[in-house]
Amino acid sequence: MKITGYRTLSTRHAWNRSIGDVNGHIRHAVTEIPIVIVETDAGIEGVGIGSHADLDRLFPALLGEDPRAVTALFDRMTAQVFKSGHAGATYGGLATLDAALWDIKAKAAGEPLWRLLGARDRFVPGYASGLDIALDDDELAAFYATFAERGYVAGKLKGGLDFEADLRRLGILADAFRGNTSTPGLMIDANESWQVKQAVRYVAALEEHVDLLWVEEPLRRWDAAGHARLSNAVRSAIATGENLTGVDQFRGLFDAGAPDIVQAGAIWGVSHFVRLSFAAAARDLPVSVVGYNANPAVAAAAAAVPNHLTTEVQDVRFAPGLIVDQEFIDGGIVLGDEPGAGIAVDEAAIVAASAGEGWESTAGPHMRPDRAGLRLLLDGIER
Structure with missing residues (x-):
């Protein structure tokens, strides 16, 4: 079995509530959910959920390889980005490809991954x-x-x-x-x-x-x-x-x-x-x-x-x-x-649900406030 390619999709998760933390929050929150599907010449496809970051830089480490060699391919992907490093967003793309490979390996064995x-x-x-x-x-x-x-x-x-x-x-x-x-x-x-x-x-x-x-x-x-x-x-x-x-x-x-x-x-x-x-x-x-x-x-x-x-x-x-x-x-x-x-x-269901605005705000819990860690708080208010 050989890896032949991959494709990407995105769906949106509507939380139906406000979400956030001490750094900020988003009301009526909607999160983009990146999906990666790794394809093989055996017709088995692996699904990973997580990130689309740096997939084009990482995927050459997988192309033509047997997807069942997951542990070795994880190391091969980290080696692929050796000079720039795997930290941060790149690790998200690497991990999503890794999850897809584990999915393929378990499907090929006819067993649940657990x-x-x-x-x-x-x-x-x-x-x-x-x-x-x-x-x-x-x-x-x-x-x-x-x-x-x-x-x-x-x-x-x-x-x-x-x-x-x-x-x-x-x-x-x-x-x-x-x-x-x-x-x-x-x-x-x-x-x-x-x-x-x-x-x-x-x-x-x-x-x-x-x-x-x-x-x-x-x-x-x-x-x-x-x-x-x-x-x-x-x-x-x-x-x-x-x-x-x-x-x-x-x-x-x-x-x-x-x-x-x-x-x-x-x-x-x-x-x-x-x-x-x-x-x-x-x-x-x-x-x-x-x-x-x-x-x-x-x-x-x-x-x-x-x-x-x-x-x-x-x-x-x-x-x-x-x-x-x-x-x-x-x-x-x-x-x-x-x-x-x-x-x-279900790609048809993703398309059907794709209308509307996603989580486009740059504020909220993913942006650290300027005064985080420097606040003098006595009663829930910065003094």
């Missing part, structure tokens, strides 16, 4: 995440109630600006899950908005009232020493790593003993997650997938590694034209039996 990767159980534990900083209290309660109805027992709040609001809103999350458990799992995500001492004061104050499972991305992603200092100063686990593009970028964090929970962005794909998981396992650290809906193939890898903790679930729907053989029930993700990653593409 089984091919060695998983024993099709269930992947998960937690709810509303990207919820712009939701009012009633909207917040309604969102987490829908996940509680599906058996979820934990949720993550976007916060970090207003202590009193965060404390109140964490209480709303806890109330939503109390029908399923007497001790709901609560996390808070500050999206790299604090300095070390800001984080210590804020988290320590929260811990007087709330038993947090973890604090996510409290500091800049590269601040290994700062994360280690913070972890030693608070009870909560410190979770970080979702924005690091390559296992090599975790070296400083690991050397400093910085992360308590090692996070992998789902958009960085299957091979990244598997390799990172084993690097973390060698240090007795758990791993967690962030932004799961961006790449549903990664759930198969989460089921297969020995140290997966829980996966962030941001929605229970996929974009038009994407049919995914998974269910969001029983407090997690239940993987199906379709060969491959379980992703089917």
Whole structure:
């Protein structure tokens, strides 16, 4: 079997709510969902979801190769961009091609990807995440109630600006899950908005009232020493790593003993997650997938590694034209039996849903505010 080409598609996911974090938010949010389909001379096609970045630069490493050599082809793609490097957006394109190759490999074997990767159980534990900083209290309660109805027992709040609001809103999350458990799992995500001492004061104050499972991305992603200092100063686990593009970028964090929970962005794909998981396992650290809906193939890898903790679930729907053989029930993700990653593409449905405006704004959570990390906040207002 040989790789002969690829084609790209895009669909749009309407969140039907505002989404965002401490860095900004988008009302009536619509996200572009890039799809890559890798073609072979055997007629088997692989589907990857995630990014279209630098595909033309990466694909020569795959053309004419046997797609089942996924691990070697992952390294071949990183070598293809050796001089400019694989970091940042390029890693997204690489990971999407990688996910498509894993899909082909499992389809060729006639097995679901989770089984091919060695998983024993099709269930992947998960937690709810509303990207919820712009939701009012009633909207917040309604969102987490829908996940509680599906058996979820934990949720993550976007916060970090207003202590009193965060404390109140964490209480709303806890109330939503109390029908399923007497001790709901609560996390808070500050999206790299604090300095070390800001984080210590804020988290320590929260811990007087709330038993947090973890604090996510409290500091800049590269601040290994700062994360280690913070972890030693608070009870909560410190979770970080979702924005690091390559296992090599975790070296400083690991050397400093910085992360308590090692996070992998789902958009960085299957091979990244598997390799990172084993690097973390060698240090007795758990791993967690962030932004799961961006790449549903990664759930198969989460089921297969020995140290997966829980996966962030941001929605229970996929974009038009994407049919995914998974269910969001029983407090997690239940993987199906379709060969491959379980992703089917209905191109007609994508075309039919393509009318309207996409997410064109350059503001919102993907642009860091000028004063991030420099704010003097006393009551939720910059002073």
